[in-house]
Amino acid sequence: MTKVYYNGDVNDYVLSNKKVAVIGYGSQGHAHAQNLRESGVDVIVGLRQGKSWEQAKQDGLPVFSVSEASEQADVVMVLLPDEYQPKVYKEEIEPALKPGNALVFAHGFNVHFSQIVPPSYVDVFLVAPKGPGHLVRRTYREGAGVPALFAVEQDVTGNAKEIALAYAKGIGSARAGVLETTFQEETETDLFGEQAVLCGGLTSLVKAGFETLVEAGYQPEVAYFECLHELKLIVDLMYEDGMAGMRYSISDTAQWGDFVSGPRVVNDQVKAEMKEVLKDIQTGKFAKGWILENQANRPEFNAINKRENEHQIEVVGRKLREMMPFVKQREAKDVVVSNAEN
Numbered sequence: 001m002t003k004v005y006y007n008g009d010v011n012d013y014v015l016s017n018k019k020v021a022v023i024g025y026g027s028q029g030h031a032h033a034q035n036l037r038e039s040g041v042d043v044i045v046g047l048r049q050g051k052s053w054e055q056a057k058q059d060g061l062p063v064f065s066v067s068e069a070s071e072q073a074d075v076v077m078v079l080l081p082d083e084y085q086p087k088v089y090k091e092e093i094e095p096a097l098k099p100g101n102a103l104v105f106a107h108g109f110n111v112h113f114s115q116i117v118p119p120s121y122v123d124v125f126l127v128a129p130k131g132p133g134h135l136v137r138r139t140y141r142e143g144a145g146v147p148a149l150f151a152v153e154q155d156v157t158g159n160a161k162e163i164a165l166a167y168a169k170g171i172g173s174a175r176a177g178v179l180e181t182t183f184q185e186e187t188e189t190d191l192f193g194e195q196a197v198l199c200g201g202l203t204s205l206v207k208a209g210f211e212t213l214v215e216a217g218y219q220p221e222v223a224y225f226e227c228l229h230e231l232k233l234i235v236d237l238m239y240e241d242g243m244a245g246m247r248y249s250i251s252d253t254a255q256w257g258d259f260v261s262g263p264r265v266v267n268d269q270v271k272a273e274m275k276e277v278l279k280d281i282q283t284g285k286f287a288k289g290w291i292l293e294n295q296a297n298r299p300e301f302n303a304i305n306k307r308e309n310e311h312q313i314e315v316v317g318r319k320l321r322e323m324m325p326f327v328k329q330r331e332a333k334d335v336v337v338s339n340a341e342n
């Protein structure tokens, strides 16, 4: 079995004399910066002037421009949106890197697809939490953590792996388990997971179920509870105890329906399409499309986002959730989107 690293396997001394610059203060950035600080690491934040700058200052972190923060740091963690990283890296981070520094990512996209080519004189590694940033923060505060992958692309100091593990411990991930991977494996599996299962597969499944019920004349509110709201309750059981644990809690009728109807819905054709999705990721076709979409200022992204936010399941859901304030995420901000610009 693959080695899984936990807190006890980590030498956190390797980070004790280093300054870490977290570049970006969004979903991952705010979590890494605050968790590292609370783990005793010397952390600064690199940003442009704006909303995040104010937030990071309010959270009591030292904030500098991206180039100043990169200049001061020994370890530079790039937590900007993937699509903006190459430009900011070229203009503000690369000129500040010194021999023996570490350049770090939370996703391998830009290095793997050669949008960022680091200089030969720095360590390059990734520490990629397998969960949303707001949960990296929330679970850390609860005394737990989100599992993470790490991968070393360049090891000039001979310490890259130890520093990566110490970083993972600092953000709380070594409480849950940290696994070694490569930039290629992290990038391809992360993209596949979010497209085919976690985000794309899931939202399409939920919408198809909702639409099937509503088109058959059932109440949209009933369809919302059945196909979206209850999903969390079912997934929580799978998270805690696997599929068997979930099936233990549901009725035998539901379990029989799971066995006979599940494979009719997610059938061989769906799996064949998943293989095509994976092929597009592996060949770089998906990455090329996403890079071009950004160069054109995201016309399709914005149009689809607008249409999705106006879907009946979102309209009904927003109304129903107003009546259930307890379901709102505790730390996620701006989750309700009224236009196409998020």
Ligand SMILES: NC(=O)C1=CN([C@@H]2O[C@H](COP(=O)(O)OP(=O)(O)OC[C@H]3O[C@@H](n4cnc5c(N)ncnc54)[C@H](OP(=O)(O)O)[C@@H]3O)[C@@H](O)[C@H]2O)C=CC1
Pocket: 023, 024, 025, 026, 027, 028, 029, 046, 047, 048, 049, 050, 051, 052, 053, 066, 078, 079, 080, 081, 082, 084, 088, 106, 107, 128, 129, 130, 131, 132, 133, 134
């Ligand atoms: N979201 C997640 O949970 C996960 C993300 N990752 C990876 O982590 C990385 C960061 O993703 P994520 O946290 O989602 O990113 P976000 O979209 O949340 O990052 C937004 C942050 O970047 C800042 N920013 C944007 N453009 C610039 C710029 N030109 N100069 C300076 N600051 C800028 C924003 O500042 P401002 O307020 O000024 O706009 C804000 O602080 C990515 O590589 C992603 O793939 C990995 C695992 C999970």
Ligand SMILES: CC[C@](O)(C(C)=O)C(=O)O
Pocket: 129, 130, 131, 132, 133, 190, 193, 194, 198, 199
């Ligand atoms: C599932 C989406 C993700 O890969 C993540 C939270 O891990 C992302 O890129 O945000």
Ligand SMILES: [Mg+2]
Pocket: 129, 130, 131, 190, 194
């Ligand atoms: Mg991911």
Ligand SMILES: [Mg+2]
Pocket: 107, 190, 191, 194
């Ligand atoms: Mg991802």
